[in-house]
Amino acid sequence: MSTTVGEHWNALVTASLLGTDRRDPPVPPDGPLADLVADAVRSTPSSRMLADVAACTVARRSGVRPRPPVGRLAPPDADGRPVVPPAAARRWRQVVTTWPVLEDEWLRTVAERGWRLPPDVLVGLLRRHRTDHARRAIAMDLAGPAGPWIVDHLPELAAPAGSVGPGPEAAVPAVSPELAPYLGADTGAIVTAIAGGMAEGAFGPPHRAVLINFVSRCRPEALAPLAEALRTVDSSGVGLAQLLADLAATRHQMLNELTP
């Protein structure tokens, strides 16, 4: 006769494979289990075994016990840099889903201002840029000692085999020659050129890509006034203006959130 619930359960599993038509069910160990099985409504071997299985399952599940203690992993080397603030981490998630053109600037700013990546962004970046050498290298730099540590423990976060090596620099969004002079211009000139141009119909949907590139590269001081001006544009290009206003506002907030 089996002596523990665990051993009895193993005997039940074995018997259940063949079925009670071919093998008698095991006898439960003396105690509550045996009493319960004896009370089974029907007296066939299968019904007694069903009651036994139900009781054993409840006993095993509700009697969950901890497994033996296990030693901790050796931690990565200490990293004294402050962690990217929660709002900035949320912004990264927004940026990669709605304005990926801003991701490189987010990474660059985090590096320049000496932040350390929080766990969710670290894992997200390693997954997102598994095969993008340039951005992966930036991510590993920002991760500090935690980067190689996590990759060592979770090889699925490592770069695919054979893809290691220097890669191209992260691409800089191209700006058309007509708009290039405004990149370094003062705020008023930028607002006039972009928002004014939209209002006058000089820009429309065909210019969407170059305008997005421009707003993602223009001087940060111009972003808030530009967003405000674009929101007031009331012309046939109002949809594009709203889109650019959102980009300008997002970039403005992104940079603010990364300012210590």
Next chain:
Amino acid sequence: MTAERWTIEQVIALASTPARFAAAEAVAVPSRWSGLGADGRTAWGRCRGSGREPYDTMVDHAEVVWRCSCPSRSQPCKHALALLAMWVRGQVPDVTAPATVARWAAGHLRRDAPSGAAPPPADATSAPDDDRAAPAGERDRARDERLARLQEGLLDLDRWLDDRLRTGLADPALARYATWDTLAARLVDARAGGLANRVRRLAGIVGTRLEWHEQLLAELGVLHLLAQAGQRVGELPPSLADTVAIACGWQVRQADVLAGVPDTDRWVVAGRSDTREDRIEVRRVWLHGAHTGRWAMVLSFAAYRQSLDDSLAAGTAIDADLHRYPGLGPRALVGAIHAVHDGPCAPPATTVAGACDGIGAALAAEPWSEHVAVTVRAAVTRAGGGWVLADDTGSLPLVPGTPGLPVVLAASAGDPVDVTIEWTTDGAVPLTVHLADRALDVGPGPTRPS
């Protein structure tokens, strides 16, 4: 009587199976319909189907009665469900009912019994609302009939389970989905939707892993327990009887739940877990009462590719009235919200041994529970080829391949960290990592952060 606008969950719950709702979704496209309209109690329209003539469909969403000229024997048919889904989404214009619709609505109201076979549940465990307008005697009779039908279904289930143990789990019939689907369909007919869902999930266990016989046997044992308890529900203590009835699929109206005494507290949103059952997205949000220390769980549903309710974000808290479903389980509805706290807020964390005690107590009260939430302070480490949460009191296995592992591991980095987990028969699934300045939502599902 003017009905309130339903939620999509109510429409989903009205469908006899998730697959039926999925079929309805395919025709819930206004371009496939003509003559669409709705008023305070009725929606109507003509749907182009496989027949030569479009199907005339009408739904009384106040009394939950429908009529459709399609040949389907399913009640409600996919056209009625589709019409309701479009009405819920505001795709049916408000207009005056044509004479045929008005006559139909007036006609069915004069009759005692509604023509619709099923009532309008507010959600997957919501009760028939056809009771609302019925006189007390009629209501009692309908309830008794439903109970008798449920108990017949439970008896049938128990016989089926008995046969499985008699013939053995090596029976090749268990590898066929039809075996499980047929049983699930019989349980749906018996209004035991909760058990039907469990049976459907069993089809996915067979042959999928080395120890599938063991897992299947345990699940058959749980089904037997519920079938036995459900047949003796009148002999059980009231709260346990309610718990058993709901686990079997007995439906409770949302309005009745909301009419109950509220459990008012500061509820910390401890974690979220999304799963897909057929083409229905199901979200569990676990709340922990800051003062009572009690757990509660809020369920929400969405059709495939529709957004789930994201009003409760992990790491926030609400001062709110929670209305619990009858019985011992954690299921609840959020009532009045008095204040919202952005957080970060976290439930108090316990040790691994304390977590086991909490899980054991919850499972002893409700042995058929498939998920139990607990917050534990432990380090992520390796043991026996898998990952575990460990401290000095012991370790808990993490479900292999759990999606939140990388973030929890990165957050732990060898040290203890507070994690809300959902305990399952396969081990622990991390839902939220609670750090000093933020909560990281790592629960399974589409909103996973990384």
